[in-house]
Amino acid sequence: MRFPGYENTKFIKGIPEAWEVKRVGDLVNRLQAGHFYREEELYEEGEVIVIDQSTKKYMGFHNEEPTHIADIDNPIIL
Numbered sequence: 130m131r132f133p134g135y136e137n138t139k140f141i142k143g144i145p146e147a148w149e150v151k152r153v154g155d156l157v158n159r160l161q162a163g164h165f166y167r168e169e170e171l172y173e174e175g176e177v178i179v180i181d182q183s184t185k186k187y188m189g190f191h192n193e194e195p196t197h198i199a200d201i202d203n204p205i206i207l
Contacts, residue, residue: 163195163197164196165191166191168188170191173193176190176192177193
């Protein structure tokens with residue numbers, strides 16, 4: 130582990146002494162997925178980007194109300 134000050138940090142069982150182990154589910158809010166779009170439903174341009182989590186960066190766009198909105202104060206990981 131390399132973070133600022135790691136050289137002077139005491140480690141217990143492989144983690145810094147002041148840290149604790151938690152389950153990811155205890156740290157994040159899981160949001161329900163909205164509509165699952167098929168590529169043929171989407172446009173090349175539009176208001177809301179549809180992210181593809183498999184092989185593409187994005188699938189296309191739609192012009193409906195977005196299911197989730199992320200910003201600097203409310204980040205979302207897909």
